[in-house]
Amino acid sequence: MAQVSQLPCDGDGICMRCQAKPSDLETITCKTCVAPWHVGCLSNPPQILASTLQWDCPDCSPPPEDASLPPPASCPLPVTPSNDLVTAIRAIEADASLTDREKANKRQELLSGKSQSEKDDHDANEKRGDDVLDLFDERLKCSFCMQLPERPVTTPCGHNFCLKCFQKWIGQGKNTCAKCRCVIPSKMASHPRINSTLVVAIRMAKMSKSIISGGSQKVYHVVHNLNRPDKAYTTDRAQKKGKANAASGKIFVTIPSDHFGPILAENDPERNQGVLVGECWEDRLECRQWGAHFPHVAGIAGQSNNGAQSVVLSGGYQDDEDHGEWFLYTGSGGRDLSGNKRTSKDQSFDQKFEKSNKALQVSCLNGYPVRVVRSHKEKRSSYAPEKGLRYDGIYRIEKCWRKVGIQGFKVCRYLFVRCDNDPAPWTSDEHGDRPRPLPAIPELKKATDITERKKDPSWDFDEKDSRWKWSKPPPTSKKSVETEDSTSGKKSRRRMRQSHNMNVRERLLKEFSCLICREVMNLPITTPCAHNFCKSCLEGAFAGKSFLRERNSGGRALRSRKNVMACPCCPTDISDFLQNLQVNRELLDVIESLKSKIEEADASEKPCEDEIEGEGEGEGEQEEEGKDGSNGNESSRPVETRKRAKVVVNGGEENDSPSSPVHVDDLE
Incomplete structure (x- = not known):
């Protein structure tokens, strides 16, 4: 296993540990990765000359059996170190019946699942599409899987990797960057954060390619909701002091507080677009005004006899586990909040399926859709937003149970699985969710009061329409709509239309x-x-x-x-x-390439505009000549006309006055 103290030589042949350039006799080359190493800086150098021919570097050699390699906290599956990949590569190299070309294809199939010929076909198809995706595919590849980063993670040294690839690398006990060997901070290694800017940019590039090939031009989600009405708190109570009074401000959507499912465009008179996946708000009050989650303090919105409509993931309980497309949510209660203990996070008694916990259980039994909002306060999750709150779409509760929590008391647990028609904010996919198998939950073996749905869910996937929708009538609302009519949405809709008309490259640059x-x-x-x-x-x-x-x-x-x-x-x-x-050199190359392509496009469009203007001016001159000729035929006298022109008056001085007479000689 590679340690921080064992580093190879760089491209100039200088040892990255002792900063000296060893001679050829002091250098040994790995037979697998062909990287040069300084023998004097190795903790376990080869003892005999024959072993140097079959020597593996610390990165390619299997780790010792007694090495403890715990996976990071955010890794959904346990990572076990293995040298199967190295063994397979050696078997390919040792096969004498294969040519060099066939060996390269075998290695390509082993590493990425695609042969070189398939990769060439893929590259040829990519060239037919938009050049923006080609640019991203060329400069932002993950060094492990050689694909565009899926849920990209950016290291402090400026290199980008897939989240799963990064977690596997860290899970093998390697705490240095795979490209430059810079040390990765322990906090980032245990809790990596997804670079949302790259996620949006890659998805926009994919969408531009699908539009060119005849796909839909639908905008799936926004990251920053900048088109909100300026005036929010209009009621008299909202202008008073206190959190509860502020939460009674204007609601911009026409839905009741017990509305189930997504908020559609028909419920959004301000913008006529609904609440989109990826929409962000600064605080819980603003989130409430757009109907994503109405309670401004509680994490669960629901009624024990009706079901739960929405939840907020804010890291309030240590038992929560977030894996993006599915997560384990801990119910409310179990804490003594009397007196001045309102901020206590210590659990003092068991949770029960009552009140809001019962509401989540009812939604589980009926298969109701639940809106999920993630907060930046959840520091342990790689899927939490950078700041504020973010709407992440529709989830469905598949199971719920009780188990003994980390603090020794029983907690209510819920398995949420994403089932939305729009892609998640952390993925670059162009399509939404498809039905997926339920993940394995080890804690169910010791769980009690397990509740599973035995009937068809109310929110289900329709294979005919290829989308999620209500398979049964939604629950009837028992509360009134808290909203006011507004006529101030025209300007915001005009700004939205202008943003949609922007060039793909310009929108990408705006994201950067x-x-x-x-x-x-x-x-x-x-x-x-x-x-x-x-x-x-x-x-x-x-x-x-x-x-x-x-x-x-x-x-x-x-x-x-x-x-x-x-x-x-x-x-x-x-x-x-x-x-x-x-x-971040990879990001810098993308930005500079986008700028150069925009300049080239502008330069190619400018001659066309000049030609059009030239034709228009030529036609105008012909009309003027025709008019002047007709005037000359009618009269042989000089004609005075009030026209702005440069004339010579009073001894050769130039005058550009609109009232100066212009003398036109007779054309005859």
Whole structure:
């Protein structure tokens, strides 16, 4: 197993550990990855000369049996180290009946599941589509699977990988970047964050290709909802002090508080688009105004006799597990919140299937759709938003049970599985969810009070229409609609139409904007918390601040204390990251390529416009000549006309006055 102390030589032949350039006699080459290593810096160098011919480097050799390799907390499946891949590659190389071309195809099939010929066909098909996707496919490939990153994770050194590939790499005990060997911070290794900017950019590129090939031009989701009405709190009570009064502000959608399922365009008179997957809000009050989740404090919205309509994942319980398309949710209750203990997170008694927990159980038995909102407060999840709250679509509760939680008391547990027609915000897929098998839940072996649905769900997938919809009539609402009529949505809809008319490349460049200056990033920097900034903007945000703070007391010097430097967009401390900023070169190449293509497109369109203008001017001149000729035939006298022109008057001085007479000689 490769340790931090064992590093190979770089491209210039310099050892990355001792920073010296060893001679050829002091260098040994791995027979699998063909990487050069400095023999003097190896902890276990080969003992005899014959073993150097069959030597495997620490990266390619299997780890020792006593090595403990716990998977990261956010990894959904246990990762076990294995050398099956290395063994298979050696078997291919040892097969003398294969040519070099056939060996290359075999290796390609082994690594990516596709042969080289299939890859060539795929590349040929890609060239027929939009060049934007070709650009992404060329510059943003994951170094492990050689595909566009699925749920991309960006390391502090500026390299991008798939989330699953990154978790497998970390699960093997390797805490350095696979491309440059820079050390990955332990916090990021255990809780990687998905780079939402790359997710949106890759999906937009895929959508542009499908539009060119004749697909639908539907916009699946938005990341930042900028087209909201400006005036929100219109009632008298909302203008008073207090959280409960503020939560009584205007509701922009025409749905009751017990509405089940997605919020459609017909329920959105302000924007006529509904609440889209990926829509973000700053706080719970704003989320309430758009109907995604009505309670401004409670995490479950529902009634014990009717069912639950929505939940919020905010990391309130230690037992929660988030895996994106499915998650394990912990019910409410079990805490003593009396007196001044309203913020207590210590559980003091067992949870029961009552009140809001009962509402979730009713939704499980009937298969009702549940809206899911994720909060940035869930720090343990890779799928949580960077800030605020985000609507992640429709889920369905498949099972619920009770088990003994981490704090020693019983908790109610619910298995949520995503079933939405739109893709999730963290994936670059163009289509929504399909029915998937339920994941294996080990804790069910010791669970009690297990509840499973035995009848057909009310929200189900229709194979004929290939979409999720109500298979049974939705529950009848028992509450009134909390909304007011508004006529101020015309401007927002006009802005939406203008944004849809933007070029694909221009929309992509807009997504690559700095979170500080709001302009296209110059020398992009990606922080460990997955936020993107210009290098100059990030340095300017911390200009004049020192990393250490000197302390003294009564003339006596004390130990220096480290200054906490929070990310401009979240509370994450990035002081260590600021000491060695690494530009995201892959993202920089994409931005520069998009800019150059936009300039080329503008340059090609400009001659066409000049030709059109030239034709128009030529026709205008012919008309003027015809008019002048007719005037000349009618009279041989000079004609005075009131027209703006440059004339010579009073001894050769130029005058550009609209009232100056213009003398036109007789054409005869």
